[in-house]
Amino acid sequence: xxxxxxxxxxxxxxxxxxxxxxxxxxxxxxxxxxxxxxxxxxxxxxxxxxxxxxxxxxxxxxxxxxxxxxxxxxxxxxxxxxxxxxxxxxxxxxxxxxxxxxxxxxxxxxxxxxxxxxxxxxxxxxxxxxxxxxxxxxxxxxxxxxxxxxxxxxxxxxxxxxxxxxxxxxxxxxxxxxxxxxxxxxxxxxxxxxxxxxxxxxxxxxxxxxxxxxxxxxxxxxxxxxxxxxxxxxxxxxxxxxxxxxxxxxxxxxxxxxxxxxxxxxxxxxxxxxxxxxxxxxxxxxxxxxxxxxxxxxxxxxxxxxxxxxxxxxxxxxxxxxxxxxxxxxxxxxxxxxxxxxxxxxxxxxxxxxxxxxxxxxxxxxxxxxxxxxxxxxxxxxxxxxxxxxxxxxxxxxxxxxxxxxxxxxxxxxxxxxxxxxxxxxxxxxxxxxxxxxxxxxxxxxxxxxxxxxxxxxxxxxxxxxxxx
Numbered sequence: 001x002x003x004x005x006x007x008x009x010x011x012x013x014x015x016x017x018x019x020x021x022x023x024x025x026x027x028x029x030x031x032x033x034x035x036x037x038x039x040x041x042x043x044x045x046x047x048x049x050x051x052x053x054x055x056x057x058x059x060x061x062x063x064x065x066x067x068x069x070x071x072x073x074x075x076x077x078x079x080x081x082x083x084x085x086x087x088x089x090x091x092x093x094x095x096x097x098x099x100x101x102x103x104x105x106x107x108x109x110x111x112x113x114x115x116x117x118x119x120x121x122x123x124x125x126x127x128x129x130x131x132x133x134x135x136x137x138x139x140x141x142x143x144x145x146x147x148x149x150x151x152x153x154x155x156x157x158x159x160x161x162x163x164x165x166x167x168x169x170x171x172x173x174x175x176x177x178x179x180x181x182x183x184x185x186x187x188x189x190x191x192x193x194x195x196x197x198x199x200x201x202x203x204x205x206x207x208x209x210x211x212x213x214x215x216x217x218x219x220x221x222x223x224x225x226x227x228x229x230x231x232x233x234x235x236x237x238x239x240x241x242x243x244x245x246x247x248x249x250x251x252x253x254x255x256x257x258x259x260x261x262x263x264x265x266x267x268x269x270x271x272x273x274x275x276x277x278x279x280x281x282x283x284x285x286x287x288x289x290x291x292x293x294x295x296x297x298x299x300x301x302x303x304x305x306x307x308x309x310x311x312x313x314x315x316x317x318x319x320x321x322x323x324x325x326x327x328x329x330x331x332x333x334x335x336x337x338x339x340x341x342x343x344x345x346x347x348x349x350x351x352x353x354x355x356x357x358x359x360x361x362x363x364x365x366x367x368x369x370x371x372x373x374x375x376x377x378x379x380x381x382x383x384x385x386x387x388x389x390x391x392x393x394x395x396x397x398x399x400x401x402x403x404x405x406x407x408x409x410x411x412x413x414x415x416x417x418x419x420x421x422x423x424x425x426x427x428x429x430x431x432x433x434x435x436x437x438x439x440x441x442x443x444x445x446x447x448x449x450x451x452x453x454x455x456x457x458x459x460x461x462x463x464x465x466x467x468x469x
């Protein structure tokens with residue numbers, strides 16, 4: 001290796017270390033590519049750990065039974081509603097807090113963080129009560145067999161009851177990212193999911209002193225891991241070690257801030273509820289064709305999440321850059337950041353789609369050797385990857401809307417792409433046209449492409465630059 005190559009690698013390694021350590025927090029000045037790199041690296045690593053957790057989780061559960069995997073799939077479809085609320089609220093908080101950071105109003109940022117926590121805890125308590133009393137009914141409604149419900153109801157109940165760990169983990173990480181402290185968000189998720197990966201086999205199979213809980217052991221491990229991550233987050237926020245410092249002065253209900261955040265959150269939550277509800281309907285349609293198809297679809301979905309979540313990290317970087325630069329009255333820099341993030345995201349997902357398209361069966365066979373599960377898992381993976389290149393732009397641009405505080409536009413785009421088109425067309429192709437599961441998988445690819453094209457068209461009009469938060 002010559003001196004020029006060594007110098008090049010040395011510079012890149014230096015930038016990676018700066019990003020991971022979180023040593024730079026000013027993203028409204030200087031080179032845009034440098035800002036994207038320093039923000040996105042910890043976000044991508046954060047989401048990579050989350051995606052690894054998803055894959056490891058289903059890997060261990062697959063050792064129990066096909067019904068166990070199907071239980072995770074059906075529960076995951078319902079939990080998407082919880083994720084949608086957590087992510088939607090997080091996006092609302094990102095729009096507000098990033099704007100305050102750009103304005104250098106750090107107290108206002110802390111006030112926004114506390115009000116977001118109040119909303120998150122309130123929502124989590126309601127969802128937890130639903131989990132306690134209606135877990136069995138939810139699995140039955142989703143099309144679970146009697147045997148599946150008997151084996152998996154404990155998993156569903158624990159996941160829904162412990163949803164507060166999802167709500168707060170996602171929200172508080174959004175607070176860190178909004179302030180440019182992406183490395184802190186990364187560390188908290190690494191802690192949470194690292195513990196989950198370690199505890200998963202312990203609680204599922206009863207290793208050492210741990211009880212053998214089967215599929216519900218995965219839920220126990222998940223909640224312990226995420227709960228530990230939240231403790232770490234609160235320690236940072238109350239310990240005054242980040243840009244946002246929460247003190248006793250901030251811990252109160254702030255009516256004006258809470259109302260503004262709530263209005264933003266309605267749009268943020270709605271857009272993800274729309275997307276998540278569409279997934280529930282899709283899983284319900286897929287369940288018509290049996291547990292093996294649901295299991296294959298679940299494995300494919302986890303593999304897709306393995307790649308989408310790092311890509312999501314790049315999208316979150318765009319949201320932070322938009323919010324902070326609009327707060328600093330630099331809309332053109334904000335727009336430039338979005339197009340660059342979208343291009344990098346497209347190149348990444350193009351490579352992923354090629355790999356998954358060629359080796360779909362091999363990837364699915366890492367989790368199951370049952371022929372039908374492998375067949376439908378590989379089919380799902382290949383079809384959905386067709387829409388990856390377009391979806392790369394859709395992800396980034398819709399996060400840019402959220403970062404600007406415009407949560408209504410992504411809601412309308414999601415409504416058109418997922419409810420007006422995706423759900424009816426999936427049913428028509430799978431059931432009425434008798435295409436079977438293939439109809440659902442093809443519909444997903446088409447709908448995410450439609451989602452991206454509509455988003456690009458609206459973004460070019462530039463109305464998001466004038467939104468007030």
